[in-house]
Amino acid sequence: MYDAAIIGSGPAGLSAALCLKLHEKNFIWFGSMAFSDKVEKSEKIANYPGVGMISGEELNKKMRAHAEEMEIETVDKMVTTVGAMGDYFSLLAENEMYEAKTVLLSTGVVQAKGFVNEENFVGRGVSYCATCDGFLYKGKTIAVFCGSKRYEHEVAYLAELAEKVYLSVGYKDCDIDLPNVERIGVIKEVAGGLKIKSISLFDGTEIPVDGLFCLRNALAPTTLVPGIEIDGAHIVVNRKQETNLPGLYAAGDCTGRPYQIAKAVGEGNVAAHEIIEFLSRKN
Numbered sequence: 330m331y332d333a334a335i336i337g338s339g340p341a342g343l344s345a346a347l348c349l350k351l352h353e354k355n356f357i358w359f360g361s362m363a364f365s366d367k368v369e370k371s372e373k374i375a376n377y378p379g380v381g382m383i384s385g386e387e388l389n390k391k392m393r394a395h396a397e398e399m400e401i402e403t404v405d406k407m408v409t410t411v412g413a414m415g416d417y418f419s420l421l422a423e424n425e426m427y428e429a430k431t432v433l434l435s436t437g438v439v440q441a442k443g444f445v446n447e448e449n450f451v452g453r454g455v456s457y458c459a460t461c462d463g464f465l466y467k468g469k470t471i472a473v474f475c476g477s478k479r480y481e482h483e484v485a486y487l488a489e490l491a492e493k494v495y496l497s498v499g500y501k502d503c504d505i506d507l508p509n510v511e512r513i514g515v516i517k518e519v520a521g522g523l524k525i526k527s528i529s530l531f532d533g534t535e536i537p538v539d540g541l542f543c544l545r546n547a548l549a550p551t552t553l554v555p556g557i558e559i560d561g562a563h564i565v566v567n568r569k570q571e572t573n574l575p576g577l578y579a580a581g582d583c584t585g586r587p588y589q590i591a592k593a594v595g596e597g598n599v600a601a602h603e604i605i606e607f608l609s610r611k612n
């Protein structure tokens with residue numbers, strides 16, 4: 330069992346990982362090898378102390394290099410469920426289970442809202458993980474929302490299993506061209522009874538499906554961690570970065586505005602110190 334699991338490889342996650350590493354904690358860090366998409370996209374950053382005027386691409390590169398220098402690696406997997414088990418947390422990431430005494434959510438803020446009724450069909454036809462649930466849809470008809478080029482290989486995998494895939498894409502330059510994959514417009518709503526039965530698009534088209542895969546860069550906090558307290562799009566924390574669930578912390582954009590690198594780094598540092606304190610109290 331890990332002392333801590335960090336979910337999210339942006340500035341908040343890196344800041345916490347550096348601190349836990351210095352304190353020789355046994356932790357696992359989930360996130361993209363590309364680090365933060367958001368930092369990467371910033372044209373010019375002028376207000377992060379010590380680095381002068383810098384492009385987001387350059388700062389992201391520096392952050393990656395800092396992690397490498399400290400011999401910290403990310404596990405390039407999307408965590409889709411965090412379960413509070415009382416004394417520890419269980420995490421599901423692409424079909425593998427992990428256990429940790431504490432968890433830090435540094436997942437960034439989820440801008441895109443889920444589809445109408447999406448949350449009501451989680452585990453009843455709506456899935457966030459192709460590797461975990463793809464086999465359930467062998468020979469069936471599914472819809473897939475692909476929110477990033479990063480997940481195109483997962484769409485290809487699902488297309489190998491399913492008979493028919495209706496694909497809605499949330500970015501430019503999608504390269505998927507497979508005989509059983511049909512591109513559709515923007516998904517609006519999920520419908521069904523005990524299980525999902527169909528999706529409907531903004532243009533009014535209704536498509537019967539057996540399942541819907543939502544492949545996004547981040548999940549809504551309440552989808553990721555059942556029982557977590559939120560305020561709108563943000564996770565509610567106190568000044569120790571504690572959430573309402575003991576042992577679960579949050580830092581960075583996911584806790585609220587201002588969406589700034591300096592704030593994310595500061596909160597990641599506070600959370601890591603609190604995690605260390607929590608672990609020493611427990612032991």
Ligand SMILES: Cc1cc2nc3c(=O)[nH]c(=O)nc-3n(C[C@H](O)[C@H](O)[C@H](O)COP(=O)(O)OP(=O)(O)OC[C@H]3O[C@@H](n4cnc5c(N)ncnc54)[C@H](O)[C@@H]3O)c2cc1C
Nearest residue numbers: 337338339340341365371407408436437581582588589590
């Ligand atoms: C265009 C633009 C310009 C900006 N300019 C500035 C600026 O000039 N100055 C400034 O201070 N800030 C700026 N920002 C804001 C800054 O980028 C953010 O405040 C900062 O990146 C937040 O860091 P974070 O660690 O909270 O989250 P993020 O940087 O969003 O990182 C979160 C990471 O977690 C990963 N993740 C999420 N969920 C999961 C999961 N379930 N499993 C595994 N991984 C997961 C994501 O893929 C992502 O890599 C800008 C943002 C944008 C978009």
